[in-house]
Amino acid sequence: MTTTIAPAADPAAPTGPTEITRIAGVGTAVSDTSYTQSELLDILDITDPRIRSVFLNSAIDRRFLTLPQERPDGTRTPEPQGDLLDKHKKTAVDMGCRALEACLKSAGATLSDLRHLCCVTSTGYLTPGLSALIIHELGIDPHCSRSDIVGMGCNAGLNALNMVAGWSAAHPGELGVVLCSEACSAAYALDGTMRTAVVNSLFGDGSAALAVVAGDEQTPGPRVLKSASYIITDAIDAMRYEWDRDQDRFSFFLDPQIPYVVGAHAEIVVNRLLSGTGLRRSDISHWLVHSGGKKVIDAVVVNLGLSRHDVRHTTGVLRDYGNLSSGSFLFSYERLAEEDIARPGDYGVLMTMGPGSSIETALIQW
Template sequence: MVETKTPTQPSEWPPKYPRLIAIGTETPSAKYTQAEVLKIFGIEQPKISRIFSNSHIKSRHLCLPQFSLDSTISQESQADLLEKHKQVALDIGQSAIKKALEKADLNPQDIDYISVVSTTGFLCPSLSAFYIKAMGMRSDIYRIDIVGMGCNAGLNGLQPVINFCALHPESIGLLLCVEVCSAMYVIDDTLNAAVVNSLFGDGAAAAIVSTRSFPGLSTGSKFLGFSSHIISQAIDSIRLDFQETKYSLYLDKEIPYLLGQNVKIPVDKLLRKFERKRRDVQHWVIHSGGRKVIDSIKYSLNITEHDVRHTVNVLQNYGNLSSASFLFSYERLLQERITQPGDSILMMTMGPGSTIECCLGEF
């Protein structure tokens, strides 16, 4: 007879809802307007220039290769792009983590679980191992890397952090979303490359999660639950193609309408689970996927421009930061200091699959 072990339950059962404790964000120092990017890329075609000027983006932080004022940017090899992803991700990722830890008065050795999300490069060993070594985290830390899931992956990476913290009371979980979108750029005169190169920016966002109390710290919401909706018939609408020794990101022009048509499904399903309606949500944190995407979701859910103010602000000043976008918006909400106990917050990310992810929280 084989002896089986019963898993040990936490001291408190059911466990407490984990809460967002602090957020830290970082970008590369170099910042460019859309007009500057057009000049650096040597783009003169009016049709492509209009894509940049109509993007509703004022500026982005990007890691571009060296260029002179009288010449345009040179193409980078796939090896160069992968190395750029690694080095920039380690730089801005560590900075974002340090900022979040400092707000919570924690140090790297306090982290029990780390989830690292990135789609803009591939490494083996993965990024989490490099952060653990570089920042002196404990050797017994639990870790996971979410790779290749795209712009929606921030909420996918948040789920295991929350689950771990719920099952291990007082533990400290860390989510890091780090995207070097300039490591995915293909510089040519195609319309698809123009859309990608006009939209995405580089950035990292770290979030501390725990059930532990942090007296005197204005924390974020507790996390109640998640919902997901995969539009399988649109699996090719957002994808990576491998062309001419490089990865090339493809974005279907129908994406905004596709997301708008389907967004009610996961939103309403999640709200019903907790006996709430859309009108009960005081705060919306939505991925900055592009102005058309934001508008399509806004109209479908019948929410206001004020509801998406942080989403729009992040898009205007940083571009689409892929998985990190929603945490940049969440940080801006916390900086307003307008949330009240009992307020509901709905976080939403969208990406390849095609996928819509939602998370409901409560302050």
Template structure:
């Protein structure tokens, strides 16, 4: 006896909505230095030369002796509470952009690297927003700043085999829930860079498209195993907390491999690098952006949204590239048929890319 298994052909998916959110409170780099009483000139220089003007953060309540030190439990509570609130607003903004409702969400993917929750953000958001309990879901935890494109690859695959259904990915990063203030250069580099925020993207594959948006054509990845320790979020015994670590060689590691992964992304597509009109690159930091720009021969105009997001929000981890994509789409200069490259970088060390056609 044989069993007939129904198979469905994949349909190309499109990005039909993007939405972002941040906390209510924001700070300039100098305000953060003053709040925590940081006087070391080397550390102040790291903050003041970061190409960041302002970041959205949720900092601990002020005490008579200065800023309170948050326990790991308090940080995890911040991750959960801020994460749910930011994710809900980003999702609602995304659905408005996609001209869709909460009831239309058929697949939900949540990405985060700033804390650990069980159940994860997908389950918490389904309860918080009253989404259908039949929503297909997945939580991607701990992959880091590159994770947005890793997850988008998966979400794209789901949407491509469920024609007409709406899939949503939300990057939820309460980065201030991972801060350790100890006066060392290790923590200062991290504390000078990351900001809080959430970003959502809606994807659907319609056999007869009724929504406009860039078509997702291809993904390509590059992991650099010899640099696996260069970017970490691990346990710090000295403080009894998790904390980030960024090696100073990260920009050069990324730059040395970025040309190869872009070559593999474009191979077989008949698209040359010079044909790409729009570059949406993770706002990983000034040196990272410069390294990518130099190694790919890009101009300041090409990375204008990447640098402006870094300036206005800092590094929002996995959601940074969606903040840049939203800014590009709001700019109104994209023409039908234009090609775009999305790129994220993170622990592994990893470079993730996607090719889209507007």
């Protein structure tokens, strides 16, 4: 499915509603403690050379995590599912509040300006959801409309942006925020198997928020022009979060072939995104790709013909934080914004990947 939000006056962009959604600000936050991959191997007493190799060859230097409490003998024991859900609630709300406040400051706005809050998470289930809990925690106007996207995985930040961009176009001048808050520490299973080792070597805690507004030409951020989605239905089970009966908890599974599956289909969805715009991939100045892992990034680079410079923020976020799930691409966007190199007229592509297996994209223009 594609969604068009672009002015007819721009010959390089599709036609659509006249109210254009613009990105107004971005903010991020992480949990309190971080560890290098080597430190984690020691803390978790991982001696299997195959698993150690997965950690040490991940292109990740450090991740922010909330580990299980240390026992008197120095070991860490797996937490029951109830404790993991408590961790998700505490960590996701705390990071989410800080990321939201940083985002609003970036946009030159305050909590009283917020009119719609869309929260995204896949690391735990809550009712009421994160949006209600954060509105309560920060004392946001209780009339603020809200939505929650739960369980869509690493791609969900762009699903949320697509939805909030539509809300924004229907409510010109009002501020909406996409807030991704992923307490990946609450989605770990410590069982010593290769299946969980791949997951445990990759993910970190993080939250990111993106503010958008339509109908305000004074907003300096890029316009959201178009989005395109693709579900690789033949790989529906390649990434999944499911109940592990042996451990009595949820466990995440990543098929070893998923980087190549995603890479092989990346061109299909990007071609659809650019279809009808008159743009070629070479016209895209800025690529902000989900930091899904070293092999995923490499596969996307090869299949789209990108350079290492094109994905410098993607690889930098992976190095410094690991895979932050749905908010990873917003950490990259924040780094691009801090570089201050985007110029009026530049085009950018946002890309996320996740369970389904699915690829989400968005076209933006400064």
